[in-house]
Amino acid sequence: MRWLTDPLSAPYMQRALVAALLLSLAGGLLGVWIVLRRLAFFAHAVGSATFPGLVVAAPLGIAPPLAALAAGLGFAGLLSRLTRNGATGSDAATGLLLAGALALGSVLASDVYRSGVGVDRLLFGTLLGLGDADLWLAAAVALAAAAATAALARTWLATGFDPAGARALGVSAARGDWLLLVLLAASVVAMLPAVGALLVSALLVIPAATARLLTKSLGALLALSVALAAAESVCGLLLSYHFDLPPGPAIAVVAGGCFALAALVSAAPGRHAARVAA
Amino acid sequence: MSPAARIEAAGLGASYGAGAVALRDVSFAAEGGQAVAVLGPNGGGKTTLFRALLGELATVAGTFSIEGAIAYVPQTERSRLDFPVSALDVALMGAYARTSWYRRVTAADRALARAALEQVGLGERAHERFGALSGGQRQRVLIARALVQDAGVLLLDEPFAGVDQTSEDAIMGILDALRAEGRVLLIATHDVEQARGWDRVLCLRGEQIAYGEPSSTLTNAVLEATYGAEIVMLDCGHRAVAIQHHDHAH
Numbered sequence: 001m002r003w004l005t006d007p008l009s010a011p012y013m014q015r016a017l018v019a020a021l022l023l024s025l026a027g028g029l030l031g032v033w034i035v036l037r038r039l040a041f042f043a044h045a046v047g048s049a050t051f052p053g054l055v056v057a058a059p060l061g062i063a064p065p066l067a068a069l070a071a072g073l074g075f076a077g078l079l080s081r082l083t084r085n086g087a088t089g090s091d092a093a094t095g096l097l098l099a100g101a102l103a104l105g106s107v108l109a110s111d112v113y114r115s116g117v118g119v120d121r122l123l124f125g126t127l128l129g130l131g132d133a134d135l136w137l138a139a140a141v142a143l144a145a146a147a148a149t150a151a152l153a154r155t156w157l158a159t160g161f162d163p164a165g166a167r168a169l170g171v172s173a174a175r176g177d178w179l180l181l182v183l184l185a186a187s188v189v190a191m192l193p194a195v196g197a198l199l200v201s202a203l204l205v206i207p208a209a210t211a212r213l214l215t216k217s218l219g220a221l222l223a224l225s226v227a228l229a230a231a232e233s234v235c236g237l238l239l240s241y242h243f244d245l246p247p248g249p250a251i252a253v254v255a256g257g258c259f260a261l262a263a264l265v266s267a268a269p270g271r272h273a274a275r276v277a278a
Numbered sequence: 279m280s281p282a283a284r285i286e287a288a289g290l291g292a293s294y295g296a297g298a299v300a301l302r303d304v305s306f307a308a309e310g311g312q313a314v315a316v317l318g319p320n321g322g323g324k325t326t327l328f329r330a331l332l333g334e335l336a337t338v339a340g341t342f343s344i345e346g347a348i349a350y351v352p353q354t355e356r357s358r359l360d361f362p363v364s365a366l367d368v369a370l371m372g373a374y375a376r377t378s379w380y381r382r383v384t385a386a387d388r389a390l391a392r393a394a395l396e397q398v399g400l401g402e403r404a405h406e407r408f409g410a411l412s413g414g415q416r417q418r419v420l421i422a423r424a425l426v427q428d429a430g431v432l433l434l435d436e437p438f439a440g441v442d443q444t445s446e447d448a449i450m451g452i453l454d455a456l457r458a459e460g461r462v463l464l465i466a467t468h469d470v471e472q473a474r475g476w477d478r479v480l481c482l483r484g485e486q487i488a489y490g491e492p493s494s495t496l497t498n499a500v501l502e503a504t505y506g507a508e509i510v511m512l513d514c515g516h517r518a519v520a521i522q523h524h525d526h527a528h
Contacts, residue, residue, distance in 0.1 A: 036361065151379045158371050162357040164435075165420075168332050168350035169427070170375025216407055218362045 007241040015135065016127045016247065019194055020233035022138040023203050026145040026187050028226030031208030032218075033149075033180055037160045040205045041091060042079075045098040047188045047200035049075035051105035054122050054197070065137060068189045075101065076181070105197075120246075125196035127237065127247035134193045141183075141190040148183055149222065152176055157218065195248035202252035203229055210259045213266040232258055282345055283310040283430025283462045285331070289340030292323075292330035299338055301326045306480050306489045310346075310430065310460035313453065315473035315492075318482035319505050324466040327482065328433045331464075346430020346462075349423075353436050354416040359409030365419045366404040369394050372426025387426065394422035398452050414445020421452060431462045438467065470496060 007013045034043050053071025054064055075097055082093040109119045155176035159166040166173040184204075191200045207229035211221050236251030243250075286307040293299045301323035308314050316324050329335045331342060332350055349372070372394070373387035395401050398418035400411075408416060417437050424432050437453075438446050453463055457477075465476065473479050479495040481487040481504040488500045 154371075154374050154377070154379075157361075157363065157367075158374060160358060161361045161363060161368070161371075162352060164356050165350050165352040167334055168348075168433075169371055169423075212362075216362050218367075221362055 003242070004238065007238055012128055013237070013241060015130055016237055017234065019130050019135055019138050020127060020237055020251075021230055022135070022142040023187075023191055023194055024207075024229035024233050025142040025226055026138070026190065027203030028207050028229035029145045029149045029222060030180075030183055030187055031204050031206075031229070032211070032222050032225050033156050033160070034184060034205060035208040035212055037156070037180070039180075039184065040201065040209070041094055043184055043188065043204050044201045045094045045101075046072050046075060046185060047192070047197050047204075048098050049101040050188065050192060051122060051197040052101055052108055054192070055105050055108045055119075064192065065133075065189050068192050069185065071101075072185045072188060076185070121196070122192075123196045123198045124246055125192065125194045125199065125248035127194045127251075128240070130193055134190075137190045138194070141187050144183060145187065148179060152179060153218075156180060195251065199248045199252045202248070202255045203233070206252070206255040206259055207232060210255070210262045213259075213262040228255075228258060283460060284308070284345040285342070285348075285431050285462050285464070286344075287331075287340065287342040290327075290330065290337060290342050291339030292326050292335045293338045294326075294335065300335075300484070301330065301482065302339065302485045304340070304480075304482070304486045306478070306486075308462045308464070308478060310462055311457055312478060313457050313463040313465060313476040314478040314480055315476040316464055316466045316480045316482065317468070317470065317473055317504060318487075321484075322504070323482040323484055325435060328435060328464070328466065331433060344431055347428050348431040348433065349427040349429030351417075351420045351424050351432060351434045351437060353439055354413055354420060355440060357408070357416070357420070359416075361409065363408050364405050365395060365400055365408055365411065365415075365422075366391055368408050368419050369404075369422040369426050372423040372428075375427070391422070391426050394425040395419070397425060397455075398422045399448060412442075412445065414441040414448060417441060417445070417449055418452060421449070421456075425456075429461070432456065432464070434463060434465045436466050436468070438469065438472070470501065 008017060034040055050068035050071045053067040053074075057064060057067030078097055079090070079093055082088050082096070083090050088096075105122075106119070155171045155173070158169050158171045159173040159176055163173070187204060188200050191203055195202055208221070208225040210228055211224035215221050215224055232255045233251050236254045237247055239245055239254065240247035240250040284307070288305050290304040291299050291302040304323075304327060306314065316327065318324050326335065328350060330337055331344070332348065369391035370383055370387065373383050373391065377383050377387070392401065392404060395404050398421055400415060400418055400422065403411065403415065408419060411419065421432075421434075421437070434453075437449055441449065453465070457463060464480075467473060474492045474496055476492065478490065479492050480489045481495065481500055483504050483506075487504045488495045
């Protein structure tokens with residue numbers, strides 16, 4: 001038991017725990033819509049796209065969330081431009097921009113730009129070193145994700161289920177999509193200090209993808225996704241404390257392990273037979 | 279259902295934006311209780327017409343008027359079968375427009391959705407996952423969703439595509455019942471023979487080729503003008519089959 005409680009006596013661990021739980025709420029809820037709408041690759045790419053913005057912003061004294069948001073919006077704008085005429089597919093354009101952003105960030109972080117910023121910290125986060133502003137941002141995003149899920153669940157469900165028929169149902173598909181993308185970008189920005197540009201998927205995609213393997217009802221999917229994100233975050237945090245691991249990668253490893261376990265469980269003969277019978 | 283369903287278009291033209299006009303000069307009128315087969319090749323303007331009538335596309339010419347609520351019944355293959363929704367959840371989507379964002383779907387609408395599923399013969403399967411149903415059953419659930427919308431005018435986008443004969447018969451029975459209730463049905467289809475069984479036929483090929491009763495409309499000349507080289511005449515010219523590639527760009 002002390003293995004669980006001792007780490008939480010340290011104030012920096014308490015702060016990390018609060019941040020992890022708030023980000024788990026945001027990531028768990030939004031992750032369900034991201035996975036259902038097949039935006040997982042886009043979400044990962046938005047996170048990576050913030051990397052060069054953060055590298056450039058650090059020596060200029062620009063607030064990291066603003067730099068990340070600007071980089072994320074630039075990514076979305078370029079993606080829209082590249083895919084406009086249909087010559088380049090959305091996934092190809094996303095991959096191209098993702099690679100470009102990581103390469104540009106790495107070049108800038110080298111002697112070329114002399115940013116002086118810690119690349120490891122930007123890419124993998126520092127959950128154990130968050131400031132008040134990071135916590136407030138995490139709380140705001142968690143609140144927004146919960147409110148948006150309560151208010152827009154029907155719109156997101158109808159639009160994702162039947163894009164061709166959604167407008168005829170009287171739901172505002174375009175506005176719902178726009179809000180989902182804004183929330184996704186805001187969540188990515190809030191998660192950057194904790195898990196870094198490369199590991200936002202650990203909170204924003206993997207818990208929801210894991211829950212998706214285990215349940216077929218939307219309510220259970222939302223609840224399980226949040227619970228998994230929270231459990232994986234706490235578990236990763238404890239592993240980080242006891243084994244001196246970087247917390248972001250530890251959380252990602254735990255989340256990946258849970259996904260693998262869920263994949264094995266869902267592929268078990270009994271569950272497969274039940275699905276076929278259903 | 280709202281009484282006195284009716285739809286009328288006069289010289290209607292629609293465009294997908296700044297580009298070329300996708301559909302022009304469409305004029306027709308249908309009263310409650312009538313079913314209109316909308317025939318045409320892929321890209322001929324069937325879906326464009328539906329989208330214009332739903333207000334999703336800008337009309338560039340003419341006018342149209344609709345009395346009663348309008349609903350769109352898409353092809354089942356265009357919906358996501360992996361979504362975590364039951365047949366009842368899908369039927370309930372028909373109540374979304376009248377449900378404020380801060381309220382739950384009402385008990386009355388839940389009862390309406392169950393009744394709609396009963397009406398299409400799927401009351402017993404209300405809680406089954408939509409994606410686990412057969413193609414014909416899914417199509418019937420989508421029709422139930424339109425009933426929950428209280429639609430007097432239903433736009434059905436190839437409702438018989440990809441369903442087996444048993445399901446086709448079931449759907450046909452449902453459509454006959456909806457007609458008998460005084461609803462207007464516009465049914466996009468490639469089946470020329472089936473179109474002969476509806477009240478009116480609207481032939482499109484970028485513009486209106488013909489509109490009227492099947493007996494006077496489905497002539498060889500009209501079908502050739504509608505489908506061009508894609509029409510095959512059988513049985514000494516009495517039977518027509520439209521050969522189509524399944525490309526749903528328009």
